Amino acid sequence: MSEIDRSRVARAEARTRIEDTAARLFAERGFAGTTIGEIAAGAGLSKPMLYRHFDSKQELHLALLERHRDELAAAPVRELLHGEGDLGTRMIAMYDAWFGYVESHPYTWRMMFRDTTGDAQVEAFHRELQRRQRETDMALLREFVPGIPEAELEPLGEAIRSALYGLALWWLDRPDQPREPLVAAMTRITRGLISTVEPPGGGASGAEPPDAEAPGVAAPRSEGPGATD
DSSP: OOHHHHHHHHHHHHHHHHHHHHHHHHHHHOSTTOOHHHHHHHTTOOHHHHHTTOSSHHHHHHHHHHHHHHHHHHHHHHHHHHOSSOHHHHHHHHHHHHHHHHHHOHHHHHHHHTOOOOOHHHHHHHHHHHHHHHHHHHHHHHHHOTTSOHHHHHHHHHHHHHHHHHHHHHHHTOTTSOSHHHHHHHHHHHHHHHHTOOOTTSSSOSSOOOOSSOTTOSOOOOOOOOSOO
16 A cells, blocks of 8 residues: 555544544534544544644534435435335335434434534534425425325425434433334334325325335334435
């Protein structure tokens, strides 16, 4: 490995240590209660070294939020749109991927959904995160449950978003709780919603009907809905 390659690897490793340490400290102490010096010390770096990667605590916090927002978005929506099996099977896989990400990144979740920073830009990011999650859920409802009245889509998107976030935060305080019941609960909620909708024009719904078996029976897949457009 060349000197340039070793330098790149070392820089990437240092950035990973900074982000992992910052996520843990932000989750434990909050944004205001965490200092750059504490993050640097926890990552085994000096403050000047940390500032080579991030110009400020705010920039670091936002970078973490953006990174995990995008990672959280990818796998669940992919499972629903491109996974194997009928809609019911893909729905289970989608929720399992979502909660799987929560399980793998508990510090990030506390930072993303529990912390109140007092910083206007970070709080604006949180509002945008919620909006994008809600709009993703609305788009999925339009795709798979086309009989829902347009006026109900946003409230229903918000209901799904709120249920997901609320269950995630509830779960973080109960680390011994397995994720399968959470996947089953969200699947049951969504199946119940689908069952109330009259398909356009009557007859069979345009979306595949969910499997009649109890949710969560199938072996769930692990990974970590999305917060993207």
